[in-house]
Amino acid sequence: MSDSVKIEGLLGMLTVKLQDDNFVKWSYQFQSVLKGYDLFDHFTGESPCPPRFVIDTEAGVTHEITVAYKNWVKKDLALLSLLIATLSDDAMEYVIGCKTSHDAWTSLQEWFASISVVRVNQLKTEFYSSQKGGKYVEKFMLKLKGIKDQLISAGEKITDNDYMIVVLYGLPVEFEMIKTVILARETTMSLKDFRAQLLGAEASIETRMHSLSSSMAAMVMQGEWSNSQRFWAVYEHGESSNSNGDSYHGSPSNVSRGSGYVGTRNRSFQQRNNGQNNYYRRFNNGSNN
Missing domain, CATH: 1.20.5 (Single alpha-helices involved in coiled-coils or other helix-helix interfaces)
Incomplete structure (x- = not known):
């Protein structure tokens, strides 16, 4: 890829805008895309800015600007523009005044990766008390994973097993059987198998509920039919009397x-x-x- 960064091409791959609660997700996508094009070293500072002026062996430092410096600045400003394009209006406040992509990245890290103690406690409370409610299992698990990722980025240690237990205790009574089976396991379960087990249990529960609803509807209809028959029997008896x-x-x-x-x-x-x-x-x- 040339030094002329194709911002429009990279921007199409960056679908997540940085908000107050999604720094981990945004950072993961941004780093993955930029590292894929060998451009992330500008943000980390591993690609330092070259000398600005030409150094003459005899005259020393001149007022002539080097080509390497011009190219580096052009590339870095393009990358800074790319970064800014992935920020929400609120997040953009933290990079105003930054002159390089490295400065902007460092500022965002300081503001979003370092979560306050109060915020950590709020996230912990939400994480350990969340209930599935009317959500699908998939959506419930993704919500808890997002909270877990934020806590990990703040320095909290949460294992996959911790995460699975929190998910299980947030499920309603319909999942009691699968909860008992998983918690009684002697071997470690992968997150992939855990997700598959819960999705399978959810599908089975929905099938039983649908079958029960159909049976109840049939019973109601049968009851209405019986009442209708009794009504017409009484009515016909009255007709014969009349x-x-x-x-x-x-x-x-x-x-x-x-x-x-x-x-x-x-x-x-x-x-x-x-x-x-x-x-x-x-x-x-x-x-x-």
């Missing part, structure tokens, strides 16, 4: 079928008519006599 015109059930269908209330009203009307007819017959008979 067909004799003996009672009123208040159903619109009774009205349309000419039974129930309408039937009773018609029967009363007919009774009144019969009474009137009998009266007229008795009256007429009396007149004839």
Whole structure:
């Protein structure tokens, strides 16, 4: 790669911006990319700035600026620009005034890598008391790993086994079986196997819960169907009673079928008519006599 650093090409590989809580992640990505292109020595100071002026064997130091110095400054300023482009607005405050990439890197290390005692205690509390809640296992583990990395960068010693125990005790009761199995192991488990075991347990739990939900839904539907059958049985029994015109059930269908209330009203009307007819017959008979 030439001294003319292709910032736009490298910037596309640096997807993480430095925030207050992700220095370890940001630093890891930044170092990996820059070391891959043999450019990180500017940030560490392992590529010192060459002499600025040409030294003549006879005249001594001249006012002529060396080509090596010009090239180094150009390259270093390009790298400093690249670094600044990966900072959030808040993080940028800590590099304002820095003239070289090494100065900027050192300033960021002092501010972000050195965490206060109060912050360490906060991180420890969060680390040891975190619960999975509604998160997926994968997301829960990544959250705890991020806290662990911050504590390690602050000088705290946290082993992989410590991390796994914290994860296990943050899982809900549905994971009791896998927790018991893992904690009872006599041999050391790798983080890869640990993750696979928990993801497998989570998938099994979700399958059982889905099956249980389906069964409960089927039971509810069966109950509704049974209630519906009982309703129609009672309704049909009422219909058969109404067909004799003996009672009123208040159903619109009774009205349309000419039974129930309408039937009773018609029967009363007919009774009144019969009474009137009998009266007229008795009256007429009396007149004839």
